[in-house]
Amino acid sequence: MDLNFTAEEEAFRREVRAFIRENLPEATRRHMEQFRVATRDMIVEWARILHKKGWSTPRWPVEYGGPGWTAVQQYIFIEECQAAPSPDLLSFGVNMVGPVIYTFGSEEQKKKYLPRIANMDDWWSQGFSEPSAGSDLASLKTRAVRDGDEWVINGQKTWTTYGQYGNMIFVLARTNPEAKKQAGISFFLVDMTLPGVTVRPIQTIDGGVEVNEVFFDDVRIPLDGLVGEENKGWDYAKFLLGNERVGIARIGISKGRMRLVKELAEKTLRDGKPVMEHPRFRDRFIQTEIELKALEMTALRVLSAEASRGNTGKPDPASSVLKIRGSETQQKSTELLLDVIGEDSWPFPHLEVELRQQTPGPEFADTAAALYFNMRKVSIYGGANEVQKNIIAKMILGL
Numbered sequence: 560m561d562l563n564f565t566a567e568e569e570a571f572r573r574e575v576r577a578f579i580r581e582n583l584p585e586a587t588r589r590h591m592e593q594f595r596v597a598t599r600d601m602i603v604e605w606a607r608i609l610h611k612k613g614w615s616t617p618r619w620p621v622e623y624g625g626p627g628w629t630a631v632q633q634y635i636f637i638e639e640c641q642a643a644p645s646p647d648l649l650s651f652g653v654n655m656v657g658p659v660i661y662t663f664g665s666e667e668q669k670k671k672y673l674p675r676i677a678n679m680d681d682w683w684s685q686g687f688s689e690p691s692a693g694s695d696l697a698s699l700k701t702r703a704v705r706d707g708d709e710w711v712i713n714g715q716k717t718w719t720t721y722g723q724y725g726n727m728i729f730v731l732a733r734t735n736p737e738a739k740k741q742a743g744i745s746f747f748l749v750d751m752t753l754p755g756v757t758v759r760p761i762q763t764i765d766g767g768v769e770v771n772e773v774f775f776d777d778v779r780i781p782l783d784g785l786v787g788e789e790n791k792g793w794d795y796a797k798f799l800l801g802n803e804r805v806g807i808a809r810i811g812i813s814k815g816r817m818r819l820v821k822e823l824a825e826k827t828l829r830d831g832k833p834v835m836e837h838p839r840f841r842d843r844f845i846q847t848e849i850e851l852k853a854l855e856m857t858a859l860r861v862l863s864a865e866a867s868r869g870n871t872g873k874p875d876p877a878s879s880v881l882k883i884r885g886s887e888t889q890q891k892s893t894e895l896l897l898d899v900i901g902e903d904s905w906p907f908p909h910l911e912v913e914l915r916q917q918t919p920g921p922e923f924a925d926t927a928a929a930l931y932f933n934m935r936k937v938s939i940y941g942g943a944n945e946v947q948k949n950i951i952a953k954m955i956l957g958l
Protein backbone atom coordinates (compact mmCIF):
# COMPACT_ATOMS: atom_id res chain seq x y z
CA MET A 560 0.00 0.00 0.00
CA ASP A 561 1.56 3.30 -1.13
CA LEU A 562 0.45 6.29 0.90
CA ASN A 563 2.61 8.81 -0.97
CA PHE A 564 1.18 11.04 -3.66
CA THR A 565 2.59 10.50 -7.16
CA ALA A 566 4.32 13.29 -9.11
CA GLU A 567 1.14 13.69 -11.19
CA GLU A 568 -0.98 14.01 -8.07
CA GLU A 569 1.38 16.62 -6.63
CA ALA A 570 1.18 18.53 -9.94
CA PHE A 571 -2.61 18.31 -9.75
CA ARG A 572 -2.49 19.73 -6.22
CA ARG A 573 -0.43 22.70 -7.45
CA GLU A 574 -2.91 23.30 -10.28
CA VAL A 575 -5.89 23.27 -7.88
CA ARG A 576 -4.11 25.53 -5.38
CA ALA A 577 -3.20 28.05 -8.06
CA PHE A 578 -6.73 28.08 -9.45
CA ILE A 579 -8.24 28.69 -6.02
CA ARG A 580 -5.69 31.41 -5.25
CA GLU A 581 -6.50 33.23 -8.49
CA ASN A 582 -10.27 32.75 -8.54
CA LEU A 583 -11.67 32.60 -5.00
CA PRO A 584 -13.08 36.09 -4.33
CA GLU A 585 -10.94 37.76 -1.66
CA ALA A 586 -13.95 38.93 0.40
CA THR A 587 -15.19 35.32 0.53
CA ARG A 588 -11.80 33.98 1.54
CA ARG A 589 -11.52 36.51 4.38
CA HIS A 590 -15.08 35.78 5.51
CA MET A 591 -14.35 32.04 5.65
CA GLU A 592 -11.03 32.58 7.39
CA GLN A 593 -12.86 34.33 10.20
CA PHE A 594 -15.00 31.22 10.75
CA ARG A 595 -18.14 32.91 9.53
CA VAL A 596 -20.84 30.82 7.90
CA ALA A 597 -20.74 31.28 4.12
CA THR A 598 -23.70 33.25 2.82
CA ARG A 599 -26.01 31.87 0.17
CA ASP A 600 -24.56 34.24 -2.43
CA MET A 601 -20.98 33.24 -1.61
CA ILE A 602 -21.80 29.55 -2.02
CA VAL A 603 -23.56 30.10 -5.35
CA GLU A 604 -20.87 32.45 -6.70
CA TRP A 605 -18.04 30.04 -5.85
CA ALA A 606 -19.92 27.02 -7.27
CA ARG A 607 -20.41 28.89 -10.55
CA ILE A 608 -16.73 29.84 -10.72
CA LEU A 609 -15.86 26.16 -10.26
CA HIS A 610 -18.51 25.14 -12.77
CA LYS A 611 -16.92 27.28 -15.49
CA LYS A 612 -13.72 25.33 -14.89
CA GLY A 613 -15.66 22.01 -14.93
CA TRP A 614 -14.93 21.41 -11.22
CA SER A 615 -18.31 21.98 -9.50
CA THR A 616 -19.20 18.27 -9.47
CA PRO A 617 -15.89 16.69 -8.42
CA ARG A 618 -17.22 13.15 -7.93
CA TRP A 619 -19.42 12.87 -10.99
CA PRO A 620 -18.44 10.73 -13.95
CA VAL A 621 -17.49 12.51 -17.19
CA GLU A 622 -20.68 11.43 -18.97
CA TYR A 623 -22.73 13.55 -16.55
CA GLY A 624 -20.43 16.55 -16.68
CA GLY A 625 -17.97 15.60 -13.94
CA PRO A 626 -14.19 15.92 -14.31
CA GLY A 627 -13.69 12.12 -14.09
CA TRP A 628 -11.18 12.47 -11.26
CA THR A 629 -9.75 9.55 -9.34
CA ALA A 630 -10.61 9.20 -5.65
CA VAL A 631 -7.18 10.67 -4.79
CA GLN A 632 -7.75 13.71 -7.02
CA GLN A 633 -11.12 14.25 -5.36
CA TYR A 634 -9.44 14.08 -1.96
CA ILE A 635 -6.75 16.58 -2.98
CA PHE A 636 -9.34 18.95 -4.44
CA ILE A 637 -11.44 18.91 -1.28
CA GLU A 638 -8.38 19.34 0.92
CA GLU A 639 -7.19 22.36 -1.07
CA CYS A 640 -10.66 23.96 -1.02
CA GLN A 641 -10.85 23.48 2.75
CA ALA A 642 -7.34 24.82 3.28
CA ALA A 643 -8.02 27.97 1.19
CA PRO A 644 -10.62 28.19 2.85
CA SER A 645 -13.45 28.36 0.32
CA PRO A 646 -17.17 27.76 0.88
CA ASP A 647 -18.17 24.10 0.50
CA LEU A 648 -20.06 23.03 -2.57
CA LEU A 649 -23.68 22.44 -1.62
CA SER A 650 -23.52 18.78 -0.73
CA PHE A 651 -27.28 18.19 -0.96
CA GLY A 652 -27.17 18.79 -4.70
CA VAL A 653 -23.69 17.76 -5.77
CA ASN A 654 -22.96 14.80 -3.47
CA MET A 655 -26.42 13.57 -2.56
CA VAL A 656 -29.29 13.98 -4.98
CA GLY A 657 -27.05 14.37 -8.07
CA PRO A 658 -25.57 10.85 -7.81
CA VAL A 659 -29.03 9.43 -6.96
CA ILE A 660 -30.46 11.02 -10.10
CA TYR A 661 -27.70 9.85 -12.45
CA THR A 662 -27.72 6.36 -10.95
CA PHE A 663 -31.46 5.70 -10.49
CA GLY A 664 -33.31 8.58 -12.21
CA SER A 665 -35.04 8.68 -15.58
CA GLU A 666 -33.43 10.23 -18.67
CA GLU A 667 -35.79 13.23 -18.30
CA GLN A 668 -34.75 13.72 -14.68
CA LYS A 669 -31.07 13.56 -15.63
CA LYS A 670 -31.55 16.10 -18.42
CA LYS A 671 -33.66 18.41 -16.32
CA TYR A 672 -31.78 18.44 -13.02
CA LEU A 673 -28.10 17.54 -13.44
CA PRO A 674 -27.01 20.70 -15.36
CA ARG A 675 -28.96 22.84 -12.89
CA ILE A 676 -27.22 21.17 -9.93
CA ALA A 677 -23.81 21.72 -11.52
CA ASN A 678 -24.48 25.44 -12.01
CA MET A 679 -26.38 25.87 -8.72
CA ASP A 680 -29.50 27.00 -10.54
CA ASP A 681 -31.43 24.97 -7.97
CA TRP A 682 -30.73 25.03 -4.27
CA TRP A 683 -31.44 21.53 -2.96
CA SER A 684 -32.39 20.54 0.59
CA GLN A 685 -32.48 17.13 2.22
CA GLY A 686 -35.90 16.07 3.52
CA PHE A 687 -35.12 12.84 5.36
CA SER A 688 -35.28 13.38 9.16
CA GLU A 689 -38.57 13.81 10.99
CA PRO A 690 -39.35 14.64 14.63
CA SER A 691 -39.49 10.90 15.49
CA ALA A 692 -37.29 9.54 12.75
CA GLY A 693 -33.59 10.43 12.89
CA SER A 694 -31.25 7.50 13.52
CA ASP A 695 -34.27 5.26 13.03
CA LEU A 696 -35.04 6.91 9.70
CA ALA A 697 -37.15 4.02 8.42
CA SER A 698 -39.89 4.87 10.93
CA LEU A 699 -40.67 8.07 9.00
CA LYS A 700 -44.35 9.01 8.71
CA THR A 701 -44.56 11.51 5.83
CA ARG A 702 -47.06 10.05 3.34
CA ALA A 703 -47.28 10.25 -0.43
CA VAL A 704 -50.52 9.08 -2.04
CA ARG A 705 -51.13 8.79 -5.75
CA ASP A 706 -54.12 10.77 -6.96
CA GLY A 707 -54.67 10.63 -10.74
CA ASP A 708 -51.58 12.07 -12.39
CA GLU A 709 -50.18 13.55 -9.19
CA TRP A 710 -48.62 12.52 -5.89
CA VAL A 711 -50.05 14.21 -2.79
CA ILE A 712 -47.56 14.64 0.04
CA ASN A 713 -48.40 15.23 3.72
CA GLY A 714 -46.07 15.29 6.71
CA GLN A 715 -43.21 17.05 8.43
CA LYS A 716 -39.45 17.03 8.01
CA THR A 717 -36.99 18.58 10.44
CA TRP A 718 -33.37 19.74 10.79
CA THR A 719 -33.50 20.69 7.13
CA THR A 720 -30.19 22.46 6.59
CA TYR A 721 -30.47 25.73 4.64
CA GLY A 722 -34.13 24.91 3.90
CA GLN A 723 -34.73 28.67 3.98
CA TYR A 724 -32.74 29.00 0.75
CA GLY A 725 -34.10 25.90 -0.98
CA ASN A 726 -36.27 25.81 -4.04
CA MET A 727 -35.97 21.99 -4.37
CA ILE A 728 -36.02 19.26 -1.75
CA PHE A 729 -35.60 15.51 -2.01
CA VAL A 730 -38.05 13.75 0.26
CA LEU A 731 -38.45 10.25 1.61
CA ALA A 732 -42.15 9.47 2.01
CA ARG A 733 -44.15 6.37 2.82
CA THR A 734 -46.05 5.05 -0.17
CA ASN A 735 -47.06 1.67 1.25
CA PRO A 736 -48.00 1.78 4.93
CA GLU A 737 -48.81 -1.96 4.90
CA ALA A 738 -45.29 -3.06 3.97
CA LYS A 739 -42.37 -3.65 6.35
CA LYS A 740 -40.90 -0.23 7.39
CA GLN A 741 -38.08 -0.04 4.84
CA ALA A 742 -40.07 -1.62 2.05
CA GLY A 743 -42.83 1.00 1.79
CA ILE A 744 -40.75 4.15 1.23
CA SER A 745 -40.25 6.13 -2.00
CA PHE A 746 -37.88 8.93 -3.02
CA PHE A 747 -39.36 12.16 -4.41
CA LEU A 748 -38.06 15.38 -5.95
CA VAL A 749 -40.24 18.23 -4.72
CA ASP A 750 -40.47 21.86 -5.78
CA MET A 751 -40.43 23.84 -2.52
CA THR A 752 -42.22 26.79 -4.07
CA LEU A 753 -45.43 24.73 -4.49
CA PRO A 754 -48.51 25.58 -2.42
CA GLY A 755 -48.57 23.63 0.87
CA VAL A 756 -44.81 23.76 1.60
CA THR A 757 -43.98 25.77 4.74
CA VAL A 758 -40.46 26.36 6.05
CA ARG A 759 -39.97 27.38 9.69
CA PRO A 760 -36.52 28.28 11.02
CA ILE A 761 -34.98 26.68 14.13
CA GLN A 762 -32.45 28.77 16.01
CA THR A 763 -29.47 26.75 17.16
CA ILE A 764 -27.16 27.07 20.19
CA ASP A 765 -24.64 29.18 18.25
CA GLY A 766 -27.32 31.82 17.64
CA GLY A 767 -27.56 30.98 13.94
CA VAL A 768 -30.42 29.75 11.79
CA GLU A 769 -28.97 26.92 9.76
CA VAL A 770 -31.74 24.34 10.16
CA ASN A 771 -35.49 24.38 9.64
CA GLU A 772 -38.72 22.48 9.97
CA VAL A 773 -40.45 21.83 6.65
CA PHE A 774 -44.16 21.05 6.53
CA PHE A 775 -46.04 19.45 3.63
CA ASP A 776 -49.79 20.02 3.57
CA ASP A 777 -51.47 18.41 0.57
CA VAL A 778 -48.52 19.24 -1.67
CA ARG A 779 -49.26 18.05 -5.19
CA ILE A 780 -46.35 17.07 -7.38
CA PRO A 781 -46.38 15.47 -10.86
CA LEU A 782 -45.94 11.71 -11.17
CA ASP A 783 -42.45 12.19 -12.61
CA GLY A 784 -41.34 13.58 -9.23
CA LEU A 785 -40.80 9.96 -8.18
CA VAL A 786 -37.21 8.72 -8.55
CA GLY A 787 -36.74 5.15 -9.76
CA GLU A 788 -39.30 2.61 -8.61
CA GLU A 789 -42.12 3.16 -6.16
CA ASN A 790 -41.32 1.64 -2.72
CA LYS A 791 -37.61 1.33 -3.53
CA GLY A 792 -36.66 4.67 -1.95
CA TRP A 793 -34.86 3.04 0.97
CA ASP A 794 -32.25 1.56 -1.38
CA TYR A 795 -31.62 4.99 -2.93
CA ALA A 796 -31.46 6.59 0.53
CA LYS A 797 -28.82 4.08 1.69
CA PHE A 798 -26.78 4.81 -1.44
CA LEU A 799 -27.09 8.55 -0.72
CA LEU A 800 -26.18 8.25 2.97
CA GLY A 801 -23.03 6.33 2.08
CA ASN A 802 -22.01 9.25 -0.14
CA GLU A 803 -22.86 11.71 2.64
CA ARG A 804 -20.25 10.21 4.98
CA VAL A 805 -17.46 10.30 2.42
CA GLY A 806 -15.60 13.60 2.84
CA ILE A 807 -17.30 14.30 6.15
CA ALA A 808 -13.91 14.02 7.95
CA ARG A 809 -13.06 17.58 6.80
CA ILE A 810 -9.37 17.03 7.34
CA GLY A 811 -8.33 20.18 5.45
CA ILE A 812 -10.45 22.34 7.75
CA SER A 813 -9.06 20.78 10.92
CA LYS A 814 -5.51 21.18 9.62
CA GLY A 815 -6.06 24.89 8.95
CA ARG A 816 -7.62 25.36 12.38
CA MET A 817 -4.77 23.56 14.13
CA ARG A 818 -2.26 25.80 12.32
CA LEU A 819 -4.12 28.82 13.62
CA VAL A 820 -4.33 27.40 17.16
CA LYS A 821 -0.56 26.86 17.13
CA GLU A 822 0.17 30.34 15.85
CA LEU A 823 -2.07 31.97 18.47
CA ALA A 824 -0.96 29.73 21.34
CA GLU A 825 2.66 30.66 20.69
CA LYS A 826 2.00 34.38 20.87
CA THR A 827 -0.83 34.64 23.41
CA LEU A 828 0.43 35.10 26.96
CA ARG A 829 -1.32 33.63 29.98
CA ASP A 830 0.14 33.90 33.49
CA GLY A 831 3.23 35.45 31.94
CA LYS A 832 4.03 32.76 29.39
CA PRO A 833 2.70 31.65 26.00
CA VAL A 834 -0.35 29.40 26.23
CA MET A 835 1.59 26.75 24.27
CA GLU A 836 4.08 26.46 27.13
CA HIS A 837 1.36 25.45 29.59
CA PRO A 838 1.88 21.68 29.86
CA ARG A 839 -1.81 20.71 29.95
CA PHE A 840 -2.63 22.78 26.90
CA ARG A 841 0.45 21.54 25.07
CA ASP A 842 -0.49 17.91 25.84
CA ARG A 843 -3.98 18.34 24.42
CA PHE A 844 -2.65 20.17 21.38
CA ILE A 845 -0.11 17.44 20.59
CA GLN A 846 -2.65 14.67 21.19
CA THR A 847 -5.05 16.32 18.73
CA GLU A 848 -2.23 16.79 16.18
CA ILE A 849 -1.40 13.08 16.45
CA GLU A 850 -5.04 12.10 16.02
CA LEU A 851 -5.35 14.36 13.00
CA LYS A 852 -2.25 12.83 11.41
CA ALA A 853 -3.61 9.33 12.11
CA LEU A 854 -6.94 10.36 10.58
CA GLU A 855 -5.19 11.58 7.45
CA MET A 856 -3.29 8.29 7.16
CA THR A 857 -6.55 6.37 7.59
CA ALA A 858 -8.21 8.47 4.88
CA LEU A 859 -5.29 7.80 2.54
CA ARG A 860 -5.43 4.06 3.33
CA VAL A 861 -9.14 4.03 2.47
CA LEU A 862 -8.38 5.84 -0.80
CA SER A 863 -5.48 3.56 -1.61
CA ALA A 864 -7.65 0.47 -1.02
CA GLU A 865 -10.37 1.96 -3.23
CA ALA A 866 -7.83 2.75 -5.97
CA SER A 867 -6.59 -0.85 -6.05
CA ARG A 868 -10.00 -2.56 -5.94
CA GLY A 869 -11.81 0.00 -8.14
CA ASN A 870 -14.99 1.84 -7.23
CA THR A 871 -17.64 -0.76 -6.42
CA GLY A 872 -20.33 1.92 -6.11
CA LYS A 873 -21.00 0.72 -2.56
CA PRO A 874 -20.06 2.88 0.44
CA ASP A 875 -16.98 1.64 2.27
CA PRO A 876 -17.85 0.95 5.96
CA ALA A 877 -14.47 2.54 6.75
CA SER A 878 -16.16 5.87 5.97
CA SER A 879 -17.82 5.43 9.40
CA VAL A 880 -14.36 5.48 11.00
CA LEU A 881 -13.52 8.68 9.11
CA LYS A 882 -16.82 10.22 10.17
CA ILE A 883 -16.28 9.51 13.87
CA ARG A 884 -12.63 10.55 14.01
CA GLY A 885 -13.17 13.52 11.68
CA SER A 886 -16.00 14.92 13.80
CA GLU A 887 -14.08 14.38 17.03
CA THR A 888 -11.05 16.19 15.62
CA GLN A 889 -13.18 19.08 14.41
CA GLN A 890 -14.64 19.41 17.89
CA LYS A 891 -11.29 19.14 19.67
CA SER A 892 -9.65 21.74 17.42
CA THR A 893 -12.45 24.25 18.14
CA GLU A 894 -12.14 23.53 21.88
CA LEU A 895 -8.42 24.33 21.69
CA LEU A 896 -9.12 27.49 19.72
CA LEU A 897 -11.62 28.63 22.32
CA ASP A 898 -9.14 27.92 25.10
CA VAL A 899 -6.43 30.03 23.47
CA ILE A 900 -8.68 32.96 22.70
CA GLY A 901 -10.04 32.71 26.24
CA GLU A 902 -12.17 35.60 27.44
CA ASP A 903 -11.78 37.43 24.10
CA SER A 904 -14.09 34.79 22.65
CA TRP A 905 -17.02 36.12 24.66
CA PRO A 906 -19.64 36.36 21.95
CA PHE A 907 -20.79 39.83 20.97
CA PRO A 908 -23.03 39.08 17.99
CA HIS A 909 -25.57 41.68 19.16
CA LEU A 910 -23.08 44.55 18.96
CA GLU A 911 -22.85 46.91 16.05
CA VAL A 912 -20.18 45.91 13.55
CA GLU A 913 -18.04 48.96 14.44
CA LEU A 914 -18.10 48.05 18.12
CA ARG A 915 -17.27 44.44 17.35
CA GLN A 916 -14.22 45.57 15.48
CA GLN A 917 -13.02 47.18 18.68
CA THR A 918 -13.24 43.96 20.70
CA PRO A 919 -9.84 42.80 21.92
CA GLY A 920 -8.00 39.76 20.63
CA PRO A 921 -7.77 38.33 17.13
CA GLU A 922 -10.25 39.67 14.59
CA PHE A 923 -12.27 36.44 14.54
CA ALA A 924 -12.47 36.26 18.38
CA ASP A 925 -16.16 37.10 18.32
CA THR A 926 -16.95 34.10 16.12
CA ALA A 927 -14.87 31.50 17.99
CA ALA A 928 -17.51 30.75 20.64
CA ALA A 929 -20.26 30.45 18.03
CA LEU A 930 -18.03 28.08 16.07
CA TYR A 931 -17.37 25.98 19.16
CA PHE A 932 -21.11 25.63 19.77
CA ASN A 933 -21.87 25.06 16.10
CA MET A 934 -19.40 22.17 15.96
CA ARG A 935 -21.48 20.18 18.47
CA LYS A 936 -23.55 19.21 15.43
CA VAL A 937 -20.85 17.27 13.61
CA SER A 938 -21.10 14.20 15.84
CA ILE A 939 -24.88 14.12 15.22
CA TYR A 940 -25.51 14.80 11.54
CA GLY A 941 -24.51 12.48 8.71
CA GLY A 942 -25.51 9.60 11.02
CA ALA A 943 -24.85 10.05 14.77
CA ASN A 944 -21.45 8.78 15.94
CA GLU A 945 -23.01 6.09 18.16
CA VAL A 946 -24.81 4.73 15.11
CA GLN A 947 -21.53 4.77 13.14
CA LYS A 948 -20.04 2.64 15.92
CA ASN A 949 -22.82 0.11 15.38
CA ILE A 950 -21.92 0.03 11.67
CA ILE A 951 -18.24 -0.52 12.47
CA ALA A 952 -19.11 -3.31 14.93
CA LYS A 953 -21.24 -5.09 12.36
CA MET A 954 -19.53 -4.42 9.04
CA ILE A 955 -15.85 -4.19 10.01
CA LEU A 956 -15.50 -6.16 13.25
CA GLY A 957 -18.17 -8.70 12.30
CA LEU A 958 -19.76 -8.62 15.78
Ligand SMILES: Cc1cc2nc3c(=O)[nH]c(=O)nc-3n(C[C@H](O)[C@H](O)[C@H](O)COP(=O)(O)OP(=O)(O)OC[C@H]3O[C@@H](n4cnc5c(N)ncnc54)[C@H](O)[C@@H]3O)c2cc1C
Pocket residue numbers: 684685686687688690691692693694695717718719720721770936939940941942943944945946949
Ligand atom coordinates in the same frame (compact mmCIF):
# COMPACT_ATOMS: atom_id res chain seq x y z
C1 LIG B 1 -26.98 20.65 12.33
C2 LIG B 1 -27.78 19.50 11.78
C3 LIG B 1 -28.16 19.52 10.45
C4 LIG B 1 -28.94 18.50 9.93
N1 LIG B 1 -29.36 18.59 8.63
C5 LIG B 1 -30.23 17.69 8.15
C6 LIG B 1 -30.79 17.83 6.84
O1 LIG B 1 -30.47 18.78 6.11
N2 LIG B 1 -31.71 16.93 6.43
C7 LIG B 1 -32.08 15.85 7.19
O2 LIG B 1 -32.89 15.06 6.74
N3 LIG B 1 -31.58 15.69 8.44
C8 LIG B 1 -30.67 16.58 8.93
N4 LIG B 1 -30.16 16.44 10.21
C9 LIG B 1 -30.70 15.38 11.06
C10 LIG B 1 -29.71 14.30 11.43
O3 LIG B 1 -29.54 13.40 10.37
C11 LIG B 1 -30.26 13.62 12.70
O4 LIG B 1 -30.17 14.57 13.74
C12 LIG B 1 -29.48 12.38 13.06
O5 LIG B 1 -29.73 11.36 12.15
C13 LIG B 1 -29.85 11.90 14.48
O6 LIG B 1 -31.22 11.77 14.62
P1 LIG B 1 -32.01 12.45 15.83
O7 LIG B 1 -31.58 13.87 15.92
O8 LIG B 1 -33.45 12.17 15.65
O9 LIG B 1 -31.47 11.74 17.13
P2 LIG B 1 -31.91 10.30 17.64
O10 LIG B 1 -31.91 9.32 16.53
O11 LIG B 1 -33.14 10.43 18.46
O12 LIG B 1 -30.68 9.95 18.59
C14 LIG B 1 -30.58 10.46 19.92
C15 LIG B 1 -29.33 9.83 20.55
O13 LIG B 1 -29.49 8.40 20.64
C16 LIG B 1 -28.41 7.74 19.98
N5 LIG B 1 -28.88 6.55 19.28
C17 LIG B 1 -29.97 6.49 18.45
N6 LIG B 1 -30.09 5.23 17.97
C18 LIG B 1 -29.06 4.50 18.47
C19 LIG B 1 -28.64 3.15 18.33
N7 LIG B 1 -29.31 2.30 17.55
N8 LIG B 1 -27.54 2.76 19.01
C20 LIG B 1 -26.85 3.63 19.78
N9 LIG B 1 -27.20 4.92 19.98
C21 LIG B 1 -28.30 5.36 19.32
C22 LIG B 1 -27.87 8.77 18.99
O14 LIG B 1 -26.53 8.54 18.69
C23 LIG B 1 -28.05 10.07 19.74
O15 LIG B 1 -26.98 10.28 20.64
C24 LIG B 1 -29.34 17.42 10.76
C25 LIG B 1 -28.93 17.39 12.10
C26 LIG B 1 -28.17 18.40 12.62
C27 LIG B 1 -27.75 18.36 14.06
